[in-house]
Amino acid sequence: MTPKEVLAQIRQREVTTVDLRFMDFPGVWQHFSIPADSLTEETFEEGIGFDGSSVVGWRAINEADLLVVPQPETVLIDPFTAQPTLTMVCNIQDPITQQDYTRDPRNIARKAVSHMRSTGLAETCRLAPELEFFVFDDVRFDQRGHEAYYHVDSVEGIWNRGRAEGPNLGYKPGSGLGYFPCPPTDTLADLRTEMAQRMAECGIATSAHYHEVATGGQCEIDLNPKSLVESADQVMLAKYIIRNVARRNGKTATFMPKPLYGDNGSGMHTHFSLWKGETPLLAGNGYAGLSELGMYAIGGLLKHAAALSAFANPTTNSYKRLVEGFEAPTKLAYSRRNRAAVIRIPIHSPSPKSRRIEYRGPDSAANPYLLFSAMLMAALDGIQGKMRPGDPLDKDIYDLQPEELANVPTVPRSLEESLNALRADHDFLLRGDVFTSDVIDTWIWYKQTHEIEALRVRPHPYEFNLYYDV
Template sequence: MMTPKEVLALCREREIRAVDLRFMDFPGTQKHFTIPVKALTEESFEVGFGFDGSSMYGWQAINESDMLVVPEAGTAFVDPFMNRTLCLFCNIQDPITREDYDKDPRNVARKAEKYMQSTGLADTANFGPEAEFFVFDSVRFDQNEHESYYHVDSVEGQWNRGKAESVPNAGYRIRYKEGYFPVPPADTLQDLRTEIMLILMECGVDVEAQHHEVATAGQCEIDMKYRPLLETADNILKYKYIAKNVAVQHGKTATFMPKPLWNDNGSGLHLHLSLWKEGESLFAGSGYGGLSDMAVYAMGGILKHAPALLAFCCPTTNSYKRLIPGFEAPINLTYSYRNRSAAIRIPVHSPNPNNKRFEFRCPDPSANPYLAMSAVLMAALDGIQNKIDPGAPLDKDIYDLAAEELDTVAKVPRSLNASLEALREDHAFLLKGDVFTEDVIDTWIWYKSTREIEALRQRPHPWEFTAYYDI
């Protein structure tokens, strides 16, 4: 972790000319502005830089719009796409009180880590994210008063196997739901994913693997090594930024939208969680799946609070088009050893106790990673503190269960509105340690309800013309 003095030395060493100050807005979009390198001093890491907080959705009113971004030296990396530019992730502060801003998502993550440490239960929450995304060759979409449409295309798409091309059609197309681990030439994105992987590593992100995912038409995954919560969230921002820019350089487009294709697998953000103390994993034990009692109680907390968690972990209306049967997305709130059809899976890759963890499979990559992982950690801690029993595991293929047996298994919410209602009723666990505040919860529910749910509810859908035009 670099100090301010070391950041300035890096600027001189790399002949940096511009410094890009980056932060996350409330809904989960990365923002930035740029200063000349001479404006960055050691004092800048204390006093920060001003900006207009009223121009950010869900933040300040115009009569109290002045805010500060305060760069964090330990996040510095050289931008791989911009000319002689250094990037710094920033925290948001009130310019008068100099207090950290409650609705800064990065601040929520910082508070979550501090709260965990204050409980004495653990000193580190490690998250290993598996963020899936699609790379398309082109995309077109619009929505206005008289038309609504989208069109995506991919050279890999099965729908293109009959396409007449300027060169002979080689016929190597990935069939629906058969995109897991194909080799080139069917996998057309090998070099692109490798380039993303190598750039991530140059930017300080440790990568474990990259591969094609299950869906047709360019579904990708690059797995980052587990790191503490805040660092993992920062790494996810780097991941999205690098994936999108590499795709553009290749004349393509990358999207982290959960379900861009109907009738094929969507994209998840599978989160592997383990708690540690003094360099030792606390999740290894002799219980089910080789887990400790602490890990089992943590699963209990996540499963109990899952409907509310999904308001942050699956935060878009499109998220719930992914959470349907038959596409490897978990719709039943249970846990299992090895079973990927459960909401929580216990991997069996290694007997090493330091690798013992569990994987929460519900989240998707549209989530604001700071808020989503903070909420998951708070639910896990609540489970440990209250010794919440997750119930019996389900070691069967959930999709093949008889109806009467399936009826006993709790389900994920079927819509964003249902998740927001669950959050409204169940958020006391998030308020501990002032990690989330009532204002954060209320603003999140308001934003999602008015700007997304209500906006979609008002608009005719193209499928409605198919179903009802001749009624």
């Protein structure tokens, strides 16, 4: 859609408000609104000024001014607003130089695509993320100097099997037993269908939705493959739709990776492929139907896997999901079957166009622009360096002998460990000026200061169980 067509749609749909959206550094959509009649063709070139110092991880107060530049190809009518509202995703620019702002995550994703094309290795990177999330009926939490607590509840939570609900109708999936049950055990089927319908109306094609393994309302909605920037745009829009449909139905959705102790957490398995025109570059005659280029891409992803975790698993809570025993991808290995491996090669179809790499490490707390860009840069590094990934992990890890298991490296066990890996291994991200040293340093500083240290200095409720009577 062109700027002229956007303005025509505003008139045709009697739009009153234009909502401008952009991505902060950690990965949360931000927005502000303008009257529809103030949007002009010049706005798409000149942008609109705003205070960048108030956006997490961005400008200092003495250099705060930035521009949002609306992107007409992202236009849609918001399905949740009371008044007709047209939304657009924006790029961020410096008002003095008119250059793209280096800390804008969407800009980093655009640069990653340009760098890929400049290498001549591929023309398109397609990604298909699987969004896992919980839908709760109630959530309460607080953190103060003298108290700290959280409480979540779900009508289908196994902990409510014996609750007097007037009447309690049963059909509450047990921990680890929530995968694929039909209603009435799956109480959220209609809600997910509504979410998928709203997504379709907004241009997001989905391939499936279902109840996930955990009790307490864990769901999954899978998105179809799209090019890198468009896929990241769709992840953010899908999360917006999921949250708002849940709220309209008196429920709350969270993409927090591990909200329930002792049950499966939520990931964002991401299917990755490279193309030249309509030719799938990962398809070949090697292991699991992969090409030599595909094996090199796996080699790059595995070599840089620890550093990638800083973007794929960007919260302290992420590492409570990455533990053995809950189908979590804990091993830095690849396999066509073993879901404990961080990389899986799906083999359900013989078609070369279905050949792809499933990167199982990420969770939905990730900033998709940074994650997808880092994944692409790691794969390109593997291809350019002809990095072989070693032997696949096709055995059940629970059948391995201790000495065999000791030889299989594991994912980082904490956010701090991932940040240390990123600090030591990020040169591959700097190629083509895709990521900058400032972006890497700021990411590490922000996560260390505002998350790791903030959590470290606060008493944990479980410490009272352990130590109150010490």
